[in-house]
Amino acid sequence: MEGRQTAWRIYRESLPILVVSLAGGIFAGSVLGSDGMTAGFERFPGMLLLLPAFLATRGNVYGALGARISSGLHQGMIDPEFSWDRRLVNAVVASFLNGIGVSVFIAVLSWGILQVLGRESARLVELVSIMVVSGVLTSTTLIFGLLALVFASYEYGLDPDNLIGPIVTTLGDIFGVVFLFIALTIAEVLF
DSSP: OHHHHHHHHHHHHHHHHHHHHHHHHHHHHHHHTSHHHHHHHHHSTTHHHHHHHHHHHHHHHHHHHHHHHHHHHHHTSSOSSOOOOHHHHHHHHHHHHHHHHHHHHHHHHHHHHHHHHTOOOOOHHHHHHHHHHHHHHHHHHHHHHHHHHHHHHHHTTOOGGGTHHHHHHHHHHHHHHHHHHHHHHHHHHHO
């Protein structure tokens, strides 16, 4: 009987966030399909190549952060609050640096692939600049948003492990696309 109760609890905790994730995915898709985003992709060739990797790595990097925080909460090693805790700060800094580093790597790799294939590409400095701006914005937003949601869910008696995947995916898609749009807009002014 306990297995059935555990399964029901996971389902009950996960379903609402999955519905929110669905709505978030639709919103991210509508931003992605907007005229401004399409124009940015045309102005900076190569953006469409790096977009899936950029969005996927948001989930990878910050999913790992969420898992670390959740494990720390369950083990009593991290308190569910924004405080200067060495473990929490180390995890946040590592995730931030990983998020920025992988953003730059994606830009360089995409540019290199397009060069090898002989396809049209924006300049390397343009792709890297766009990815750094969008990477910094998404990293900052995802870190604070994820921490707030994980701490709040834990405080309300929910298991953060049931929520981290959909939360990170949704926040990564929504803010990744929105901040990529902002970065493209800034790049159009600067370049």
